[in-house]
Amino acid sequence: MKLVGYARVSTVEQNLDLQVAALKAAECSEIFTDHGLSGADFQRPGLRKALRQLKVGDMLVVWRLDRLGRSLVDLITTVNGLSRRGCDFRSLTESIDTSSSSGRLVFHMMAAMAEFERAIISERTKAGMAAARARGSRIGRRPAMTDAQTCAAWRAVEIDLEPISEVAARYEVHPKTLARVLREARID
Structure with missing residues (x-):
């Protein structure tokens, strides 16, 4: 079995070092990265290369579940696609390993909780912005010119x-x- 690592950061200012070190410690033979790309976008060059490297019996490894993707539907689609190809998935931080039935169950539960948390954060952000507007605050970037x-x-x-x-x-x-x-x- 070959372990293929994947690491991603959303912004150019962020650093991949922590993720790459963890993937090396997990003994990934190859590590693919995407720098400055959102997890909502599944058209990422590094992820595509990582998925192409996987053969039957191999495993895709990520540092944390949200590094693979933000959407529950996309996460499940990707992991189920790996399963159909005879490949497994492991998330190091959440200790999820789909090579076992309990690991598959934990994956689905964690993915659902992550999406729920993002939805709650989004709702709070929208409520905060609405309250700020009601107080007369300006939302968004400062105007370019007075x-x-x-x-x-x-x-x-x-x-x-x-x-x-x-x-x-x-x-x-x-x-x-x-x-x-x-x-x-x-x-x-």
């Missing part, structure tokens, strides 16, 4: 006929951002 800057930029582009690229550089925004801000402001 109202005064927008008016001055509009005058420069529309009245003084300055090139939008020069005006954008003056306000340290991209020309497309300036064009969008001016469109949204609809200054007359």
Whole structure:
């Protein structure tokens, strides 16, 4: 049996070292990675390569269940697909090993709990955002330009006929951002 490891981090700032070290300690003969890719997206190059390496009797190993994926449906589909191919799955942190019937049961229970937790977090986040809006707080990114800057930029582009690229550089925004801000402001 060959152990094939898979590690993933969602953002470029995150580091794969902890996961890779754990997979090496678990004696994975090959380790495939995806850096800066969401677990919600199952079209990941490293994951595809890892899955292609698996033969009958092999095992896919991840450091933690959520490194394989975020969606319960996708996790179960992937692990069931491995099973149909005669391969097993192991998650080191949750001690899940589908080479046994109890491991398969634990996998399904853990996956359901993980999805439930994400749903609760999402609901709390949405409720918090709604409460902030009700208090009058602005949600999201800070505007690229103030109202005064927008008016001055509009005058420069529309009245003084300055090139939008020069005006954008003056306000340290991209020309497309300036064009969008001016469109949204609809200054007359």
